Amino acid sequence: MALIINEEQQMLKTSAAEFLKEKAPVAALRKLRDEKNQQGYDQALWQQMAEMGWASLVIPEQYGGLDFGYVGLGQLLEEMGRTLTASPMVSTGLVGAHAILLAGNAAQKERLLPAIGAGELIVTLAIDERRQHHPAKTTMSAVKQGNEYVLNGKKVFVLDGQVANQLIVVARTAGKAGDEAGLTMFLVDAQAQGIEIGHQQMMDSRNAATISFENVKAAEVLGQVDQGFEVLTQVLDIACIGISAEMLGTMCEAFERTVKYLKERKQFGVPIGSFQALQHRAALMYGEIEICKSMVIKALQAIDQNNPDLSRMASMTKAKIGETIRLVTNEAIQMFGGIGMTDDEEIGFFMKRARVAQVTFGDYNYHLDRYARLLGF
Amino acid sequence: MALIINEEQQMLKTSAAEFLKEKAPVAALRKLRDEKNQQGYDQALWQQMAEMGWASLVIPEQYGGLDFGYVGLGQLLEEMGRTLTASPMVSTGLVGAHAILLAGNAAQKERLLPAIGAGELIVTLAIDERRQHHPAKTTMSAVKQGNEYVLNGKKVFVLDGQVANQLIVVARTAGKAGDEAGLTMFLVDAQAQGIEIGHQQMMDSRNAATISFENVKAAEVLGQVDQGFEVLTQVLDIACIGISAEMLGTMCEAFERTVKYLKERKQFGVPIGSFQALQHRAALMYGEIEICKSMVIKALQAIDQNNPDLSRMASMTKAKIGETIRLVTNEAIQMFGGIGMTDDEEIGFFMKRARVAQVTFGDYNYHLDRYARLLGF
Amino acid sequence: METITQQDLDVFRAETRAWLEANCPESIRQTPKSMEDVFWGGSNPHYKSEDQKRWFERMRDRGWTTPMWPKAYGGGGLSKQQNKVLLEEMTRLNCQTPLFSFGISMLGPALLKFGNEAQKKEHLTAISRGEVWWCQGYSEPGAGSDLAGLQTRAEDMGDHYLVSGQKVWTSYAENADMIFCLVRTNPDAKKHTGISFLLIDMQSEGVSTRPIRLISGKSVFCETFFDNVKVPKENLVGELNAGWSIAKYLLTHERSMIGGIGDVRKEKPLFQMAIDAVGLDNGKLDDPVLRADIARWMIDQEGLMWTIERTTDEAKAGQPIGAKSSFFKYYYTEQNKLKYELLMALNGTEAAIWGDTYDEGKLARDFCRTKGNSIEGGTSEIQLNIISKHILGLG
């Protein structure tokens, strides 16, 4: 398959770029932040996105979706990365919807997917329990009591957890921390008795929650009991690739703004972009970004093609993108100089978003290790 | 203690520099190589060095030495590093002499140290058994038979092994590979029955040997049976610091030649040293070399002061010096360009010596790991 | 200067020790937690405590807020050796510095070298006595690394200068009584030769300030605007159009301070913080990549500290330091940035918390703040240029 996007995908990308530039530029994120918006995103905007089909882009037609494919979704995420648009696209459109799509039974899909697509339902994955992402190390307990399970434990860094309607909670029904077997996904109402949600503003001005579970009754299993790990892995692989596409947009925009600045800003009577040391550093970044672009489209195609190597591709993509966005946003601040350190200048927002995205669904070291593990070394 | 050398040490350094520049410049190493000299160094020159007391610089006066201290020895090694002088200074003057000094009994010291100091005896340590240095993983077996031990196994990368008179062989008298306990050092005559020495020319035009032992009878233990590891560690720490001093000289010389070349070589009508990208890379090297200089003198002083932290200092010094000499010699070739790739130009000799020195007594990764281990993380 | 015998010094040490023990309040014998906790002086002084006030006044009265300045200007008149003794004795008791100000650290040295008698008398005395809070006006939005490219103009109006323009990164300008500035007095001269060094009252008509919010949040930095501000002629320091040499003198001074000081706070070694965050697995940090990164950082950090030590020893032995301070500035700030990169990695998603206050998101905000280390006080690029030109002779 050629590593280029087709006309339909290009049209979506272009129209998304125009829409976002107008409706959700970086200034909109700044506004959400300065207003201390606890929702973390603009509800009306999300509604509009849903109406355009963004939340149901990869959902099959039978559940009201567009079945447009992942390469297309990637273009959307990339454009949202460029404008740093805050929305439940990642938490719900990418992760929540996928968990239901891949693990849910027919009834669950029919009940939930159309609502997600319509922008009416926020469903987010509650998986991390400590600072480092490591699904197999999940310890949250789910003990069977009659027809129900009782959940106890704590989840952290739950994206949009403060406004979610439904939580997909990964808990341990068997085995011990470190075992891949024995994990189960539960669909839990966010209002359920025993749930306490602590809202947290993150560095990127988006929101996440710390959620504690005290004897929370969960009746609804998503997928198979004890067998959740495999489908969870698929969900997370797709999540990694999706967020990589978003990060690609963020790094491209940050880089382009930096190159523009290098051309405009004068020091010692010449544009600073005429200094060879900065030129070479810019050229190195250009190269790394080219590599990232190839990885993202290759990985997006791999989802569409059910490539059996998806996990390895997801990990290498997330790792490489994570390191490159670190490089690019750090260099951006340095090259903008004092101006880049001020909150008035937007470039800092890119570095902050980069930092949060880097640790979402596993950081560089996690994915580097996983990549090697998958190859058997 | 001030981190500077005193007048006596400075005098030694200056006179050594003059002597080496005249008697053993890089051209002398080239000559040894082109003549396919199997000894690997100039015997007459080594004799002269011994007469000047270089081989007995840190040997106590009672064994005919000068007891001049390690900071002094470091100056000598640094100057030898600048000229890439091939000699048994490392194999015998640094390592062999130290093993005897630290582990030997009075009789052994009296018998061997004056002969080493006089340049008459080559004593080298046979320790590595595979590509990676790792003393505790020694497997060569020494089995007691009456008053003797019988050695079986193979040693590789024995410095100057092809011309050594005596070998200090590290063998296992108890325990298993990985155990620190159970190692013993033996003094073995290089001509002993069952020893087969395979000569190898190394990348740096110096020599090392692969030595196999088949039922070799060893009667003479150096130090305590089964308890060799501790004293061996001391010997190797001193060896690491000594060779780091030599490497410091090599990197300084390579760097200075590179900076000189940057000023002389013209491209596009200007010296290439006027290009900012090269300037910044040179400035970065300058800084790393400054750090290396401080580490070497600090570590040399630590030997003189019996600093209990010597192992950690040895490992950090060898690690940092190894990475920096890699950087500096790689950059040297790149900055010399095509000329640097030719054998006619001497800069390549520096890179080659750097590569061998880097892996001598443990490479970067080994010492980085050891450093962390010693700090307990 | 008269020579002081060792005996004299011993006597001085004994007296000083006794005086400090008697006069430094207990609550002052600890390292201040932040720059917010130190006493800055000024026309509207703000003391953290009665003890702080008492300590300041006692030290001020001995001239020990500026121990080496001449007594005639409110200083202590101490010799270099005596000052060293005083500092050692203060360190022994962990006494806080009684007065911290840019007047002491920056303007003072400039006035001592370049000021006329009247200026010394007036301003040094006020600085010693903590009566005036000074801030610094060098940087401008259009200038940046090209400091000499500044555009703020001071026009000679006969009996006064008329100043218009804008300064940026004027730390604490909101609190300051006075500002020392570089201004352009000859717009036709080559850029380094048309600059003068001027003292301006912040209360003058036409001066206004605006705080700067950084990517890390609230900061002490401000922008300072001059809109046709009248400045008396006697406020010119040094010769007209010769301000650049004063600026250079102070910049070198500043760079060696930034590079040399190290982190004053005592904190756990990085590997210990790593163990706390990630834990050990079979005796090794439970992330082998981070383990190597941290080992590398610690080795470089210790190497840097030893290099500062070695350079100090070499300087004592008479070897010139030259442009080495640029290397220290470069390496120290790059190391500090890297340290925060590692702390972020160690703390994973927890490190991404921002919260509503600085303390809630301290790590993330400190991290953001470190990005400025390689920009302020001369960018890393400028330092590399200096090393390359002045140490290596490339150019």
Add this chain to the structure above:
Amino acid sequence: METITQQDLDVFRAETRAWLEANCPESIRQTPKSMEDVFWGGSNPHYKSEDQKRWFERMRDRGWTTPMWPKAYGGGGLSKQQNKVLLEEMTRLNCQTPLFSFGISMLGPALLKFGNEAQKKEHLTAISRGEVWWCQGYSEPGAGSDLAGLQTRAEDMGDHYLVSGQKVWTSYAENADMIFCLVRTNPDAKKHTGISFLLIDMQSEGVSTRPIRLISGKSVFCETFFDNVKVPKENLVGELNAGWSIAKYLLTHERSMIGGIGDVRKEKPLFQMAIDAVGLDNGKLDDPVLRADIARWMIDQEGLMWTIERTTDEAKAGQPIGAKSSFFKYYYTEQNKLKYELLMALNGTEAAIWGDTYDEGKLARDFCRTKGNSIEGGTSEIQLNIISKHILGLG
């Protein structure tokens, strides 16, 4: 050019396949081990085997040593599509290239574009028929990255040029019959405008060569000296003083070849070599730092391959490649150097063995040789300059 139908192509494919199967000897159906094993042609041809000779002659007689060149010049006259079919069918059988030469890859394209009819007739035919071994004379000791700074002079003596100067990095100059050169024909013009493209017989009086020994040992490179060498006027290609445009055309050609080809030898993936060298511990490479380094390298390498793939696809879709070949040249060579750094680390002291022959110290020597990758064919610095200027628009 007439259009070829799919049906025609299918017929061509069937015929070609049958012919190759009948005419390509079994021993030729394998990848050559090194450049020493391929057939280079020349006036003193050296065949590795009878089969190699037979294969060359059969292909030559069909014009398939240069399949797309016109039949009039000894070529095969194939269309682009036919050539693609031929290559695919050769690949299918793993047939070796029958003739390898700089005449085919470099001089030929230049002559086709810039040569006159007589030159095409004479030289292209000889190249196709493998009768003349050409080498390239661009670089000079004083020039390096500044290729246009060349000093070799060709003076117009009325009926001939008189050439004096020195070339360096003239691969296989010792074996070559002819050399194509850049020479300075107008020393007074600006440096790019006084250069001409000249063909010189290596047998001429005054030409001498000296092999260059590299840091890796013996090499195919030579220095070539011209001492008042007479060159016939008809050996000028293109206009006088317009040689730089020919050189640029060929350089772009060369760069895209170097960047694009990748490693032709099939070898184990790096992680497998690492396992062989270091071994596994609990399923992970028994050196966590090397493990991470290798994972990083492999990720970048695969990313590079995908980027070549993507760029090819984009080019097919009509997006210009522009200066991207500079990026490929840069990244590919830096990756190759890094790979050898990792192989050296993996093999520890064993990698430091040099021995007496290239094979004994192969790894160490190959490693040394890779250091030239980022120098030859335009240094890494030059590539970064090009990316910065032509892709990013900085300058």
